[in-house]
Amino acid sequence: xxxxxxxxxxxxxxxxxxxxxxxxxxxxxxxxxxxxxxxxxxxxxxxxxxxxxxxxxxxxxxxxxxxxxxxxxxxxxxxxxxxxxxxxxxxxxxxxxxxxxxxxxxxxxxxxxxxxxxxxxxxxxxxxxxxxxxxxxxxxxxxxxxxxxxxxxxxxxxxxxxxxxxxxxxxxxxxxxxxxxxxxxxxxxxxxxxxxxxxxxxxxxxxxxxxxxxxxxxxxxxxxxxxxxxxxxxxxxxxxxxxxxxxxxxxxxxxxxxxxxxxxxxxxxxxxxxxxxxxxx
Amino acid sequence: xxxxxxxxxxxxxxxxxxxxxxxxxxxxxxxxxxxxxxxxxxxxxxxxxxxxxxxxxxxxxxxxxxxxxxxxxxxxxxxxxxxxxxxxxxxxxxxxxxxxxxxxxxxxxxxxxxxxxxxxxxxxxxxxxxxxxxxxxxxxxxxxxxxxxxxxxxxxxxxxxxxxxxxxxx
Numbered sequence: 001x002x003x004x005x006x007x008x009x010x011x012x013x014x015x016x017x018x019x020x021x022x023x024x025x026x027x028x029x030x031x032x033x034x035x036x037x038x039x040x041x042x043x044x045x046x047x048x049x050x051x052x053x054x055x056x057x058x059x060x061x062x063x064x065x066x067x068x069x070x071x072x073x074x075x076x077x078x079x080x081x082x083x084x085x086x087x088x089x090x091x092x093x094x095x096x097x098x099x100x101x102x103x104x105x106x107x108x109x110x111x112x113x114x115x116x117x118x119x120x121x122x123x124x125x126x127x128x129x130x131x132x133x134x135x136x137x138x139x140x141x142x143x144x145x146x147x148x149x150x151x152x153x154x155x156x157x158x159x160x161x162x163x164x165x166x167x168x169x170x171x172x173x174x175x176x177x178x179x180x181x182x183x184x185x186x187x188x189x190x191x192x193x194x195x196x197x198x199x200x201x202x203x204x205x206x207x208x209x210x211x212x213x214x215x216x217x218x219x220x221x222x223x224x225x226x227x228x229x230x231x232x233x234x235x236x237x238x239x240x241x242x243x244x245x246x247x248x249x250x251x252x253x254x255x256x257x258x259x260x261x262x263x264x265x266x267x268x269x270x271x272x273x274x275x276x277x278x279x280x281x
Numbered sequence: 282x283x284x285x286x287x288x289x290x291x292x293x294x295x296x297x298x299x300x301x302x303x304x305x306x307x308x309x310x311x312x313x314x315x316x317x318x319x320x321x322x323x324x325x326x327x328x329x330x331x332x333x334x335x336x337x338x339x340x341x342x343x344x345x346x347x348x349x350x351x352x353x354x355x356x357x358x359x360x361x362x363x364x365x366x367x368x369x370x371x372x373x374x375x376x377x378x379x380x381x382x383x384x385x386x387x388x389x390x391x392x393x394x395x396x397x398x399x400x401x402x403x404x405x406x407x408x409x410x411x412x413x414x415x416x417x418x419x420x421x422x423x424x425x426x427x428x429x430x431x432x433x434x435x436x437x438x439x440x441x442x443x444x445x446x447x448x449x450x451x
Contacts, residue, residue: 086285094382097383097406102406119285119286121283121285122283123283156283156284156285157284158283
């Protein structure tokens with residue numbers, strides 16, 4: 001797809017389905033339309049190895065509603081899978097290897113299902129590193145089947161955390177920056193060192209009044225584990241980004257949204273949707 | 282562009298794809314013929330190798346039992362000393378030093394007797410990586426009597442490697 005093409009995205013997460021049609025204007029991404037539909041609790045649970053969609057009919061209806069709200073848009077769509085469905089690992093690539101094949105080799109013994117059932121791909125992040133992700137094929141198929149009720153045709157499937165990292169890497173980033181990428185059910189943290197991305201961690205979210213403080217502790221721990229001191233610059237995107245930034249700033253941290261889409265669509269708080277990274281990258 | 286689809290879409294090449302398919306099919310037929318020849322030769326050699334190895338193992342086992350019978354106290358003393366000088370964490374540390382990034386160990390058995398025999402099930406992404414592992418094992422100075430065992434080189438290399446740990450190496 002060319003750099004000037006209009007692209008359509010449908011994104012899934014535990015709390016809802018959302019989508020956007022994005023094109024480019026003067027080289028910058030322009031969100032032409034955006035829509036979202038809430039899901040009832042438990043309808044969709046992003047996990048790596050078990051069934052994700054407990055209420056297929058409800059999720060299909062939400063996808064159909066979002067697709068119709070986005071019209072007129074292109075017929076080919078990129079599906080964005082939520083954080084929590086994939087095992088994601090940062091790998092050092094040895095010399096001239098095929099990154100996906102190398103990732104398959106390295107991830108084989110650590111997946112909770114046979115590696116033959118895994119769809120593996122990833123993102124080159126510079127300095128000979130590869131952010132590899134594995135998703136169980138049966139899980140991918142569940143999401144693919146939700147397009148059945150629409151006129152949309154699947155173009156490709158991407159993962160929200162990888163899309164976010166991809167977009168965040170395109171911006172100027174200094175060492176000791178921690179990117180916090182929030183999904184409804186899981187959170188990922190990417191640490192930038194002197195030579196690009198130096199660590200990547202993921203965990204389930206634990207919603208509650210103290211969650212943002214725990215997330216801050218986790219971010220500081222990520223920084224300390226890499227031996228980079230305790231004063232990070234934190235960039236946040238995803239579900240609850242505004243609340244997280246408020247909590248971090250209240251503690252004296254330097255925290256900001258990972259990106260801004262100010263003035264494009266009044267209903268769209270861009271940094272609250274990690275999957276939009278796929279449109280920005 | 283990355284794609285996690287269960288059936289990733291491939292860019293269509295139309296006529297060019299058809300020609301490539303034909304040429305590929307022809308090449309496949311030719312390579313199948315030579316594969317059959319190579320396979321039967323490989324099987325014959327493999328059987329001979331297996332027979333030789335069985336004989337060698339029998340002799341080694343007999344030799345060890347004779348040594349043990351000659352002096353059981355000395356044998357137990359050696360075993361205790363080995364456990365101290367070649368503790369499992371230390372052996373694994375030395376093994377880790379020899380592992381290239383695209384080789385992993387699926388199974389390791391440490392056999393403490395008069396000497397410490399290490400039996401490894403190795404999985405390497407390529408023949409080159411496996412060879413590099415053997416070279417590093419030899420050059421590292423911590424292992425000797427390195428005997429590469431049964432191998433399967435279909436794509437990834439799975440192999441069995443036996444070695445003796447040199448206790449007391451710095």
